[in-house]
Amino acid sequence: MKKVIITGGSGFIGSRFIRRWQKSFDILSPTHQELDITNKDAVVQYVMKNGADVILHTAAISNTGYCEEHPEESYLANTLATTYLAEAAKAIGAKFVFFSSDQIYNGNKEEGLLSEDIDVAPVNHYGRHKLEAENRVLEIARDAVALRATWMYDIPREGMPAHPNFYTNLSNAIEEERPLQYAIYEHRGITNAREVIELLPLTFDLPGGVYNYGAENALNTFDTAYSFVKIRHGEEVAEKVVKADKERFAQQPRNISISMDKIRQASDNKIYFTNTFEGLLEWERKYKDYDFD
DSSP, rough: OOEEEOOOOTSSSHHHHHHHTTTTEEOOOOOOTTOTTTHHHHHHHHHHHHHHHHHHHHHHHOHHHHHOHHHHHHHHHIIIIHHHHHHHHHHHOOOOOOOOGGGTTTOOOOSSBBBBTTTOOOHHHHHHHHHHHHHHHHHHOTTTTTEEOOOEEEOOOOTTTOSSHHHHHHHHHHTTTTEOOOOOOOOOOOHHEEEEEHHHHGGGSHHHHHHHHHHHHBHHHHHHHHHHHHHHOOHHHHHHHHEESSSTTTSEEEEEEEEHHHHHHHHTTTOOOOOOOHHHIIIIIIITTOOOO
16 A cells, blocks of 8 residues: 655645545645744655655645745745755655646636646645745655646635635525626636545656646637536526626736646547536536535
8 A cells, every 4th residue: 555645634625535545545634833844954854754655745835826925935835845845855755746736827828728748837835846946846856746737626625625716606696696707718628526535546657747637618608608507507597696707807808728648648548528518517416416426
């Protein structure tokens, strides 16, 4: 049984990974009191003492607004802590897998689904700090894996938190009969947590590199929301709740919608996500009550 050290074990990804895979891996999930990942010496000491086959790094400050207001804190948590863990993983010969972000693509001017090899110049601190983390980690350990994850959704579950997300925001608006605006000049993938967690162990065997990780989406954000609500709740509800925001991103359309070609090929098609729209429908119909056991 492989031994996995996971950071962020009480967070959105970490808590669900532990619930789903606790019988398949020997998982160590240190609390912040047990391991301060922004302390390089503490990271080295913990990893050398406990050992691992894989270090799965999910901890981050992912609120982009907070990162803009606190760039030094973001850099410490999202860049430096990641490099400390990568160095420790290399020292013991462990595979290092960590969550990066599709925010790295925020600011590009290309259309269509984006591949990992396009030129990027992130427009916010979070994206820039994640990009630097990728570059520094792959200099440290060529076999490390960086997962450029999309926006994810799930409902809160016992022991598994969920911040407001695409699905919960939309569901609350429907229940309250409250209109929400969605940008027509934005394209992005939106992925259900079940697929993210189910496929995650397969990333431990990927060759080192940067990989997009999550659902593809050819629809803009407005069309995604409107089409989903129309099918699940009817056209009248869709018209009442889902409104087109024609101003946001109008001057510079935002496209952070990823292509999954690279990771599909690298995994012999074992890592495959349902596209955003079909994933929303399937998740609500079949997996909304899935508890990751």
